Amino acid sequence: MHKICGLAVFLLSVSLSTGVPAAEVNIYSARKENLIKPLLDQFSAQTGIKTNLITASADKLLTRMINEGQNTPADILITVDAGRLYRAMEADIFQPIESEKIEAIVPAHLRDPDNYWIALSKRARVIFYAPDRVDPNALSSYENLADPQWKKRICIRGSGNIYNQSLVASMIAANGKQATQEWAQALVDNMARPPMGGDRDQIKAAAAGQCDIAVANTYYYAKMLENKKDQAQYQAAKKMAIFWPNQAGRGAHVNISGAGISKYSRNRENAIKLLEFLLSPEAQDWYASVNYEYPVNPEVKPSGLLGSWGAFKADTLNLSKLGELNAEAVKTMDRAGWK
Amino acid sequence: MAKSKIRSPVSRLEGLWQPGILLTALVFSIPVLTIASFLLYPSGDIWQHLVDTVLADYLLNSVLLMTGVGLGTFSMGVTCAWLTSLCQFPGKKFFIWTLLLPLAMPAYIIAYTYTGMFDFAGPVQTQIRDWTGWEYGDYFFPEVRSLGGAIAMLSLVLYPYVYLLARAAFIEQSVCVIEVSRTLGCSVWASFYRVALPLARPAIVAGLSLALMETLADYGTVSYFGIGVFTTGIFRTWFGLGDSAAAAKLAAILLLFVFSLVVIERWSRQRAQYHHTTNRYSQLPVYRLTGARALIACVACALPLIFGFILPAFQLSLWAIDTYAVMIDSSFFKLVLHTILLGVSTALLAVLLALFMVYGRRVLASKLVFASIRVVAIGYAVPGTIIAVGVIIPLTWFDNTLDSYMREHFDVSTGLLLSGSLFALMFAYLVRFLAVSIQSVESGLVKIKLSMDEAARSLGRKSADILFNVHLPLMKGSVLTALLIVFVDVMKELPATLILRPFNFNTLAVRAFELASDERLADSSTAALMIVVVGLLPVILLSKSIASSRAGS
Numbered sequence: 001m002h003k004i005c006g007l008a009v010f011l012l013s014v015s016l017s018t019g020v021p022a023a024e025v026n027i028y029s030a031r032k033e034n035l036i037k038p039l040l041d042q043f044s045a046q047t048g049i050k051t052n053l054i055t056a057s058a059d060k061l062l063t064r065m066i067n068e069g070q071n072t073p074a075d076i077l078i079t080v081d082a083g084r085l086y087r088a089m090e091a092d093i094f095q096p097i098e099s100e101k102i103e104a105i106v107p108a109h110l111r112d113p114d115n116y117w118i119a120l121s122k123r124a125r126v127i128f129y130a131p132d133r134v135d136p137n138a139l140s141s142y143e144n145l146a147d148p149q150w151k152k153r154i155c156i157r158g159s160g161n162i163y164n165q166s167l168v169a170s171m172i173a174a175n176g177k178q179a180t181q182e183w184a185q186a187l188v189d190n191m192a193r194p195p196m197g198g199d200r201d202q203i204k205a206a207a208a209g210q211c212d213i214a215v216a217n218t219y220y221y222a223k224m225l226e227n228k229k230d231q232a233q234y235q236a237a238k239k240m241a242i243f244w245p246n247q248a249g250r251g252a253h254v255n256i257s258g259a260g261i262s263k264y265s266r267n268r269e270n271a272i273k274l275l276e277f278l279l280s281p282e283a284q285d286w287y288a289s290v291n292y293e294y295p296v297n298p299e300v301k302p303s304g305l306l307g308s309w310g311a312f313k314a315d316t317l318n319l320s321k322l323g324e325l326n327a328e329a330v331k332t333m334d335r336a337g338w339k
Numbered sequence: 340m341a342k343s344k345i346r347s348p349v350s351r352l353e354g355l356w357q358p359g360i361l362l363t364a365l366v367f368s369i370p371v372l373t374i375a376s377f378l379l380y381p382s383g384d385i386w387q388h389l390v391d392t393v394l395a396d397y398l399l400n401s402v403l404l405m406t407g408v409g410l411g412t413f414s415m416g417v418t419c420a421w422l423t424s425l426c427q428f429p430g431k432k433f434f435i436w437t438l439l440l441p442l443a444m445p446a447y448i449i450a451y452t453y454t455g456m457f458d459f460a461g462p463v464q465t466q467i468r469d470w471t472g473w474e475y476g477d478y479f480f481p482e483v484r485s486l487g488g489a490i491a492m493l494s495l496v497l498y499p500y501v502y503l504l505a506r507a508a509f510i511e512q513s514v515c516v517i518e519v520s521r522t523l524g525c526s527v528w529a530s531f532y533r534v535a536l537p538l539a540r541p542a543i544v545a546g547l548s549l550a551l552m553e554t555l556a557d558y559g560t561v562s563y564f565g566i567g568v569f570t571t572g573i574f575r576t577w578f579g580l581g582d583s584a585a586a587a588k589l590a591a592i593l594l595l596f597v598f599s600l601v602v603i604e605r606w607s608r609q610r611a612q613y614h615h616t617t618n619r620y621s622q623l624p625v626y627r628l629t630g631a632r633a634l635i636a637c638v639a640c641a642l643p644l645i646f647g648f649i650l651p652a653f654q655l656s657l658w659a660i661d662t663y664a665v666m667i668d669s670s671f672f673k674l675v676l677h678t679i680l681l682g683v684s685t686a687l688l689a690v691l692l693a694l695f696m697v698y699g700r701r702v703l704a705s706k707l708v709f710a711s712i713r714v715v716a717i718g719y720a721v722p723g724t725i726i727a728v729g730v731i732i733p734l735t736w737f738d739n740t741l742d743s744y745m746r747e748h749f750d751v752s753t754g755l756l757l758s759g760s761l762f763a764l765m766f767a768y769l770v771r772f773l774a775v776s777i778q779s780v781e782s783g784l785v786k787i788k789l790s791m792d793e794a795a796r797s798l799g800r801k802s803a804d805i806l807f808n809v810h811l812p813l814m815k816g817s818v819l820t821a822l823l824i825v826f827v828d829v830m831k832e833l834p835a836t837l838i839l840r841p842f843n844f845n846t847l848a849v850r851a852f853e854l855a856s857d858e859r860l861a862d863s864s865t866a867a868l869m870i871v872v873v874g875l876l877p878v879i880l881l882s883k884s885i886a887s888s889r890a891g892s
Contacts, residue, residue, distance in 0.1 A: 026842060032853040033845070052842035055853065059578040060838040063728055064758075067735040071742055071755045073842070087581070158565045160575050196484040196565035197454065200858045204460035208468075209475045220858065229661055230861060236460060327385075330579040334392040339565050 024050040025270040028065060029078040030058035031257055035291055036078065043277045049270050058084035065262065066091050075265040076274065078120070080257045081162050083169070085117040086323025094260040099272050105279045105297050109316045110256060119256035120278050121287040122294035124314065125167050126252055127243040128203055128214045128221060141246045142171060142253065145213070146186035154187065155202040155211040158195040159333035163217060163255060168332055169325035170253050173317055177328065184336035195339050200224060200233065207236035218242065222292035222305050244312040251313035255322070257293070357708060360699045363692065364711035370729025370770050371594075371717055377587030385582040389589070393567060397589070401568045401596070403486060404493070404561075405551055411494025412550040415643045416501025417543060421531060422640055424509040427625045428633040434640040436879055441647030442499040442824070443874025445831040445848065447559025448867045450492045451855050452651040454563070457483045484564040493554050495647035500553075500824065501546035504782055507816040508542030509535060511786060527626055541785055544604050545778040549824075551600065552720035552774065555593055558834065559852075569593045570722050590725060597720040601713065652871060658864035666865040670845070674866070678830055678846045679873060681761075685768045686776075686825040690818060692769065693776035694806065697784055701792070702802050712777060719774035723767075723834035730767045730839065734758040759841055767835040772828050776821040783817025784810065823877045830870055847873070 029036050033055050040051040054061070058079040065072050065088070072093075079085050088094055094116040102118060110119035127139060138149065145154060157164060172180045192211035202214035203221055224230075224237035244252050259278070261271045277283055284295035288302045295302060422428070423435045441449075457463050457480075464480055467473070482488060512535060520530040536543075558570045569589055577586035628636050659666075696715070700708045718726060738755045745753045757763055787810055795805045811818065833848045840849075847870045854863035 032857055033850075034853070035857075054840060054842055054844075055849075056837040060724060060727065060834075064731055064735075064838060067731050068755060068758065069735065069739050071735075071739055071752075073755065073759060158562075160562060160565075160571060160579065162579075165579060194565060197458075197563065198858045201454075201458070201460070204458070208460035208465065210459045232460075232462060232465070327580045327582075330575060331388055334388065337392075339567060 023048060023267075023270060024052060025267045025274050026052045026073045026075045027054070027078060027274075028061040028074045028076070029053060029055045030061060030080050030084070031055070031078050038290075039278060039283055039286060040274075042283075043274055046277070047273060049273065051274070062088055062091065062093075065093050070264045072262060072264055073266075074262045075267045075271040076259050076261055078257065078259045080123075081166055081255050081322070082119075082258060082319035083162065083166060083323040083326045085112070085258050085260055086320050088260055089116040090323075093263050095263045095265070095268075097261055097272065097275065099276060101276050102272075102279060105299075107296070107298065109318050110258075110296055112260075112320060113318070117258055117260035118275065118279075119258040119296045119319070120275075121257050121284070121291075121296055122314070123163075123255050123257065124218045124244075124252050124294065124312070125163055125215065125255065126218055127245050128206060128216060128240045129243055130206055130209075130212050130239060131241045132239075133212045136241070136243055139213075139243050139245070141249060142167070143175070143183060144245075145190065145215075146183045148186075148190075150190040150213060152190065152192050153212040154190045154215070155192055155205045155213070156187070156195060156215040157198060157202060159330065159338040163199070164333070165326055165329045166255050166322045167215075167253050168329035169322045170315060170317055172325050172328055172332065173321045174250055174315075177332070181332050181335065184332050184338060188336050188338050203240055204233065204236045207239040214240070218294075218306075218309075219292040226292070226305060242309060246315070247313050250317070251315040254294075254314040256296070256319060258319075356699050357703055357705060360696050360703075360708050361711055363696065364715045367715050367718070367770050367773060369733050370726050370767070371714075371721060373729040373732050374587055374590055374721070374725055375594075377583050378591055380584035380587075383582070383585075385576065385580050385585040386588060388580075389572070389576065389585060393572065396567045397569050397572045398592075400486060400566055401555070401593075404490060404566070404568060405554055405596070407487070407490030408493045408497060408554045409547060409551055411490060412498040412501045413543070413547060415494065415498040416546060416550075417505050417536075419498075419640050419643060420502045420505035420509055421535070422636050424506050425531075425535070425626060426628050426636060428628040428636040430637055430640070434644065436883075437644050437648070438502055438640060439499050439878045440644065440652075440871070440875070441496045442503075442827050443831075443871045443878065444496045444648065444651060445559070445833070445851070445867070445870065446493055446496050446557055447563065447833075448655075448851060448855065448863075448870075449496055449647075449651050450489075450560040450563050451860055451863075452654050453488070453492065454483050455860055456650075456654055457481075486564075486566055489560055489564050489566055491646075492560055493550075493557060495643065497550040497553055498643055498647070500549040501543060503820050503824070504542040504546035504549075504779060504817075505539055507779075507820055508539035508782065508786070511783070511814075511816060512538055542782040545782045548600060548604070549719070549775060549778055552597060555596060555720045556722045556771075558722050558724070569596075573722065573725065590721065593720065594717060597717055652868070655864040655868050655871075658861040659868050662862050663865045666862060671850075671865075671869075674845050674847050674850055675869060675873065677844060678848070678870070681765070681768075681846065682826040682829045682873075685765055685772070685829045686822045688765070689769055689772055689776040689825045690780065690821050692773060693780040693821060694818075697777055697781045698802070698806050698810070701784060701789075716774035716777050718770040719772065721771070723771060723832060723836075724838065726767050726771050727835040727838045730763055730770065730835070731758060734763050734766075759839075761841060761844075764836065764839040764841075767839055768829050768832065771832070771835065772825045775824045775828060779817050779821040779824065780814070783814030783820075787813050819880075826877055827874050830874060 027040070033053065037053065040053060043049065044051050061077060062084060065074050065077060077088055089112060096115045097118060103115065106118045111117065129136060129139060159165070168180065168184065171183065199216035199220040202216050203224065205211055206214040221237055221242065224233045228234050246252055259275060261268065265271050279297050281297060281300050284297045284300040287293045288295055288300070288306055289304060292306055294306065301307065419438050423431055423438065455461055516534055516538065517530055520534040525533060556570065558574065561568050562571050569592065573586045573589045576582055576589060696712050700712055735755065735758045738758050741756065742753045745751050791809060792805055795809050831848055833852050836846055836849055847866045851863045851866035851870065854866070
């Protein structure tokens with residue numbers, strides 16, 4: 001009986017603690033807690049607005065928001081790719097973000113044409129190569145990875161991964177379905193091993209000699225280089241070099257982390273304030289220095305490691321396309337036998 | 340062995356029992372039924388696309404994975420259970436409880452850890468290459484991230500289910516049958532194969548089916564290893580291809596697997612029932628093992644322990660030493676508290692509900708009740724994310740419907756009452772883990788002869804009275820087992836927790852996973868180790884009480 005009473009008290013206390021104080025903003029975030037909470041705390045300290053956070057993968061947060069409908073407590077949905085933002089807009093759970101400040105900061109291709117969502121940071125998916133085995137002059141583009149000279153020399157992760165899905169979607173947008181299908185087929189033939197592990201694993205495998213080329217997001221590579229505590233990873237990263245693909249053409253594939261405001265937000269003003277804060281130079285600099293993502297705010301120049309890599313040409317395809325073509329990309333990879 | 344119905348005058352309260360069970364079963368089946376209802380939506384060409392490209396792979400891999408994990412958990416679980424319950428060898432006392440430890444290891448954590456150690460780029464293979472000067476392709480080393488690797492990982496963390504239930508069964512077995520078999524000329528091994536093993540069958544099967552259902556529901560390990568099975572397929576189809584109907588079809592095939600497992604088992608068991616044949620208990624006979632045999636027994640028990648727990652825990656500790664100072668902050672203790680409270684309250688509820696249903700089935704002896712219990716138990720094989728979606732849809736529907744009704748008639752907005760609260764989360768846990776408590780409580784209850792009930796009834800006892808004063812003392816081990824497994828399962832549970840939790844509410848598993856999935860293995864080790872530590876406490880308590888729970892001792 002005592003236990004049941006205890007349980008009741010526990011449930012009650014938790015339900016009471018989620019009551020509604022005056023100034024707050026509720027965030028559903030696909031960015032992991034440790035990559036968003038510090039910024040939220042800073043925001044609260046500056047403005048006095050309380051932030052409430054739930055983190056999970058974007059698909060599930062989206063499912064939750066859609067079903068919660070007009071009673072959803074969420075004010076902001078943060079995702080780590082453009083496809084899901086597009087999907088949220090399609091599901092009619094966003095409202096246009098009305099802020100001249102934001103419109104002035106975020107470049108047009110990094111937001112929805114009607115401002116239903118905006119980018120908060122950029123993530124480039126590029127090629128890494130082992131300089132002792134690969135002549136960088138032989139590298140040029142994503143398309144080039146299908147060339148027979150790379151037979152059994154490429155490491156890339158599985159097709160279930162959203163970054164790969166977005167990359168393939170961007171190629172369908174650039175080259176069409178047929179060409180991308182052939183490219184995927186040839187790429188699968190060039191894989192040194194069946195796809196497995198995460199992005200860092202590809203870089204590590206290439207460094208260890210299992211393959212010569214790895215495809216990965218830049219921030220994983222940066223984190224391996226900057227965390228000298230993990231010597232094995234650091235040494236692996238040092239053996240690899242970064243190559244920016246498609247610089248003569250459309251530019252390197254870039255995805256974003258971004259956000260939209262809930263159609264039924266009850267704290268709209270606070271939500272806009274938070275987004276403005278996340279685009280401010282100090283927050284943008286934090287993305288670059290802590291998670292090595294590229295800033296969206298053009299006034300912020302990446303410093304440190306990102307700065308040392310220099311500027312690169314990024315694909316300016318409107319990111320809505322990635323969402324539109326996602327299912328087609330998955331099918332393409334399935335047909336190519338990309339595990 | 341005849342099935343006898345017990346129908347003494349039924350009190351008014353007991354008259355509500357059957358409808359009560361059916362209602363409970365219905366409520367806890369809603370999420371699975373919700374998902375199943377997606378089958379009614381048209382799925383267009385996506386389904387055809389799956390059939391053309393990946394379905395055969397999913398099917399083959401799932402079958403291989405289940406076969407492998409089934410063999411692995413059976414051999415490790417039953418061997419260790421037999422050795423530690425009926426043999427005497429050095430270190431036995433130590434193994435009895437340490438063999439449970441892998442239970443506290445989430446499968447995805449052990450997968451990350453082993454990959455970190457034995458991957459091509461990991462320290463072990465790098466060292467080999469440094470020593471020998473070999474390069475890629477010059478030597479053979481088993482690939483961790485493969486189907487075989489996944490079978491090994493899952494077997495190592497899931498064998499404790501079989502071990503726990505089998506051991507409880509061996510210990511609760513009346514010693515007389517074993518002695519009789521020995522006097523009739525059976526050797527030690529023959530009496531094991533011909534008497535003890537068949538008598539423990541309901542428990543072993545219960546343990547195996549838990550392990551296999553957990554295998555079917557696993558997402559973390561198989562997706563990290565890049566193996567296409569039904570779970571990974573469901574996720575791709577639902578979220579990557581955006582087709583919930585085709586995803587539900589995959590889920591339906593998954594459920595078909597579970598159903599056929601259950602049916603095959605029932606059919607092979609046919610109508611035999613497994614009761615204690617006598618209620619006489621005396622000290623368990625112990626086979627003293629010496630010399631080489633003792634050594635073999637030691638090694639047999641040590642291997643699962645070393646690979647399922649000590650090695651990965653050692654690696655985690657190495658990482659944790661580097662990172663704990665940063666990872667343990669004020670919020671960390673809140674994580675521990677949340678985790679324990681959720682685990683304890685869910686475990687208690689799950690066992691109460693299981694007793695209510697399983698005992699009801701025994702007393703009422705109704706086919707309908709029996710079927711409804713089986714339906715509830717399906718939730719365990721469904722991946723947590725799918726359950727979570729199945730919980731969100733009906734709960735938000737209920738909340739929103741109530742809200743608009745209240746607005747219309749009373750001009751009050753009730754908002755989201757149930758969804759987004761701990762209620763939703765615990766409901767999802769129960770949907771997933773009721774099977775666990777039902778299986779273990781059931782395996783304890785079927786061993787108690789019905790004549791015991793009849794005797795108690797003839798003495799004028801009521802059902803509840805009999806349950807608490809006759810049955811519970813006899814099946815203490817099984818009930819505690821149920822509490823422990825649910826507690827540990829809830830503690831490790833991830834996908835449903837992630838999506839259903841209220842604002843600012845984290846658990847250890849969430850913390851460990853967020854860091855690990857961000858490929859920050861070293862940082863995740865502190866939270867992962869804490870899960871193990873929190874899991875240790877009930878494991879120790881349980882092993883103590885199993886050891887002392889033998890009736891008649």
